[in-house]
Amino acid sequence: DTAVSQTPKYLVTQMGNDKSIKCEQNLGHDTMYWYKQDSKKFLKIMFSYNNKELIINETVPNRFSPKSPDKAHLNLHINSLELGDSAVYFCASSHGTGVLWKAQYFGPGTRLLVL
Amino acid sequence: DQQVKQNSPSLSVQEGRISILNCDYTNSMFDYFLWYKKYPAEGPTFLISISSIKDKNEDGRFTVFLNKSAKHLSLHIVPSQPGDSAVYFCAAAEGGTSYGKLTFGQGTILTVHP
DSSP states (O other), X not given: OOSEEEEOSEEEEOTTOOEEEEEEEOSOOSEEEEEXXXXXXXXXXXXXXXXXXXXXXXXXXXXXXXXXXXXXXXXEEEOSOOGGGOEEEEXXXXXXXXXXXXXXXXXXXXXXXXX | OOSEEOOOSEEEEETTSOEEEEEEEOOTTEXXXXXXXXXXXXXXXXXXXXXXXXXXXXXXXXXXXXXXXXXXXXXXXXXXXXXXXXXXXXXXXXXXXXXXXXEEXXXXXXXXXX
């Protein structure tokens, strides 16, 4: 059973389109994250939700909107896609309290290519 | 402004020898450090971590050393195995209410030759 899963794995789309990436975890964690890995390979945090509440919101264009329907799901919706949005997007999850939160478990990534 | 840096993009090691991966940081507020391993087309996998109250943490073949005064940490893999070939990311977190915000380095590609 996959602990953290993301769909789709690959996404190729045109500039200006709107797309969504879904993430689900079956680890019973209460905190979930979205990271972006850019062309320089840096992994940068975008958002984090704890118990469906937004707790980390980095400097990300407001075209990106996360939604957490429940503790096990964190989706990422992107409006008006731009060329610079092309990247690998990783979802992750962890326990939300104490030192355990720092061991985050990552999904396999969604490779987004904007043409 | 990269607060966590891995200055070696790649490292090549013979099987059975020691692999040493290095990481430097600039933010004095970081108090917890982690190493992640990543295979192609997969997400990063947590490997080992260390709190700033320690200077060494060991887990099997993997040992992480922390030098707070130098703001430097390293991951030692002994002995190295071909299956260790992957990208290794160093990550750091602040204490208090940073609540899961990890800052990653850009990774080092480790290749272990049989």
